[in-house]
Amino acid sequence: MSGPADRRPRLRVVAIADADSFVKWSSALIDAIPDVNPHLVLVRTPLLVSEEQQAAALAGTRLSAADVTRVDHDALTPWLAADRPDAIVVAGRGPFVRLVLRQVDRLPVRPVTVSGLPGMSIPAQRGAALYRRHVDLLVVHSRRELRAFRELTGRLGVSVELGLATLPYTRSAPSDGRGTDLVFAAQAIVPRERADRAALADILRRAALADPTRRVVVKLRSRAERGEQETHLERSAYQELLRDRPENLVFSHEPMSVALSRAEGLVTVSSTAAVEAIAMGVPVIALDAFGVSKAHLNTVFVGSGLFGDADDVVARRFRHPHAAWLDDNYFHDPAASTWWARVGELVTQRRRGELPARYVPAPRGGALHAAWHRKAVLGAEDRTVAGAVALALGSPLVRAILAARRIRGRRGAGTWSDDSSDITVTPARHQDPIRRRGRTLALSAVD
Known part of the structure; x- marks a missing residue:
């Protein structure tokens, strides 16, 4: 016999996205919410994920292809008007978020609007706050990010409520620790310069040659030959830089969780894959061969104990993070993540007519x-x-x-x-x- 809790209507939550990293983040975020009816809407832009990228992004969530709708931008408002979600998570680059919010402004029944960034967001960037300042709640994923975005919005004179969430990738199941792959999490813009990317490719080549019995796996997010795009434009692809490579240096497009299940350790400059690896118990090297700076988006690792150089990568001297770093950086107590409870309160306020709409103003030009x-x-x-x-x-x-x-x-x-x-x-x-x-x-x- 069902009780009162079983008869409560579920909130309808929709994530709206286009690019690969935002599809992965938003689908994992709404998948973590209990007792909701989740759906994913993909808006057609040049960054829209392919079917294969979509499958990789949804891997490990309860969402399937049946829970995904693809629409043109101009069809978004009619779709939302018919679906009438209680809350939407707008997941995309800043200009995408602002364009979608303009469509939301046309709805007769307005949902609660939420946005956020698809991974580690230190430093907290000006554009991240300005483009998303008209949502009802801006999600961050660590105590450190919460402090940073409070300081940033204060400096910019921006008023937006912040909500703390657990980064979805920290829910990964622990690895059995028997993997042998060195997994490298490739990024499109870090490092950015071709000479640095060529140097990084050479480090991976050296690591593969140092032990031909173990693989070096370059984990990629898109297939250029199929016309697939990533969130950021990659100008010097590792497929090009590693045309001449040993047989045990391979490329992979499988979900990161699958790649990590066979990993001895992960190498990255600043990818959020480091958090996913830590959650699985897989050790990490945060490569500092190109410096530690905001430009390389790796100052977040200061104090973690994860930094290592090229020789550490070749020798596979992976590290586990310092315990003191974890609580402030993405591994806080899940009970502190109250963003969804706050969304529920905002939905109630909106239904009562007590939550004013945060409309996007007309552009100055x-x-x-x-x-x-x-x-x-x-x-x-x-x-x-x-x-x-x-x-x-x-x-x-x-x-x-x-x-x-x-x-x-x-x-x-x-x-x-x-x-x-x-x-x-x-x-x-x-x-x-x-x-x-x-x-x-x-x-x-x-x-």
């Missing part, structure tokens, strides 16, 4: 700016005349803005050059281009 923003996110998926005009007129302007930033520099406290702080109040150091399948168009929107 008017219709042309709005058209540029849409084109920046949708690329070739945007076929409007306004988008084509905005692209032609806006590209030189954006290039001028970026050039001016480089001339002014970014020195001082809380900037990219200040490695002692956990925030950046200055804009992103690099801008990815507007993309379409097969080629790029122009620089994307700047914050």
Whole structure:
């Protein structure tokens, strides 16, 4: 016989995403919520995951292909109006989040809006806060991130409520410890320069040659030959840099959890895969061969005991993190993660008419700016005349803005050059281009 708790209606929660890392994060985040009806909506942009990338992202969750809907951007509002979710998690790069929120603003019945970042988010970046400042709740994943985003939003004069969540990847089952692979978590923009990426490829080649009986596995997120994209544009791919490689140096596109189940240890510069490995009991080397800085997104590992150099990688001298680092960095007590309880309270307030909508204001540049923003996110998926005009007129302007930033520099406290702080109040150091399948168009929107 069912009790009162069994008869309570489940909240309907929908994650809205496009790119691979955000699909993995948002699906794992909503999968961790008890007693909800979860669904995943994928919006067609040039970054949209392939069916294979989708399957890898959903691996280990209760979501299947039947729980996924793919829609065009203009069909999103009608879909949400028909589904009437209680809460949505908008999961994508900042410009994507803002574009989706504009669609949410058109709904007659407004859900509670949530957003966040798909992994370790130290340093807390200016754009991450500015693009997401109109959601009802911004999710962070560690006590350290909570402090950093409070400081950042205060410095920027941004008002947005923060909620602490457990990073979904920390729920991985422990490994049996019998793996023999050295797994390298490849990243598209860290390190960024071709010379550094070539040097890293050489380290992996040396590690493979040092012991031909054990594999070195380069874990990749996309297949360029199939037109697959990643969240960030990769300019020097490891497939190209490692054309000449020993037989025991291999590429893999399987889910990270599967790769780690056969791992002796993980090597990364700054990938969130380190957290997934730690959760499974797999030791890690956070490679510091290119320095420890905000530019390499690896200051989060300071104090962890995980840093190692090229010789450590070749010798496979993996490390486990210091206990004191864990509680402040992604391994806090799950009871402290109250973000979903807060979402429930916000849903109740909205139903009572007590939660004002946080509308995205009209862009300062008017219709042309709005058209540029849409084109920046949708690329070739945007076929409007306004988008084509905005692209032609806006590209030189954006290039001028970026050039001016480089001339002014970014020195001082809380900037990219200040490695002692956990925030950046200055804009992103690099801008990815507007993309379409097969080629790029122009620089994307700047914050």
